[in-house]
Amino acid sequence: MKYVYTPGRLKVKIPNKIVYGGMEFKVEFEDHPVIGGESVWGHWDYPNQRIVLASQLAEPAILATLFHEMAHIIMEMAGFSGLSEKEEWLADIFGYGFFQMMIQNQELCADGTREDT
Numbered sequence: 001m002k003y004v005y006t007p008g009r010l011k012v013k014i015p016n017k018i019v020y021g022g023m024e025f026k027v028e029f030e031d032h033p034v035i036g037g038e039s040v041w042g043h044w045d046y047p048n049q050r051i052v053l054a055s056q057l058a059e060p061a062i063l064a065t066l067f068h069e070m071a072h073i074i075m076e077m078a079g080f081s082g083l084s085e086k087e088e089w090l091a092d093i094f095g096y097g098f099f100q101m102m103i104q105n106q107e108l109c110a111d112g113t114r115e116d117t
């Protein structure tokens with residue numbers, strides 16, 4: 001389990017796995033991952049059910065990249081993956097968008113017990 005700090009010092013846990021659509025994706029770190037001969041910040045690997053993040057990324061970028069890869073998984077599960085050359089663009093919009101939403105609304109990630117009032 002790894003923790004990262006966002007701008008504003010929000011402490012966020014990077015889980016060892018992401019569960020979505022009845023599947024578990026291991027979250028792993030690699031030094032300088034490469035896809036198709038190109039250095040990448042991260043990638044997701046559907047057949048092996050893993051999300052790979054570049055270990056050299058600064059902490060906010062680790063989290064933004066994780067959200068980007070989760071957006072890819074959501075599109076894949078919805079049958080959208082590969083249907084549009086705009087997939088990278090959409091992963092950036094929704095991945096970075098939710099990353100920003102979390103930073104600017106830190107109560108979304110409050111660490112504590114639920115209080116029913």
Ligand SMILES: [Zn+2]
Nearest residue numbers: 068072088091
């Ligand atoms: Zn991508």
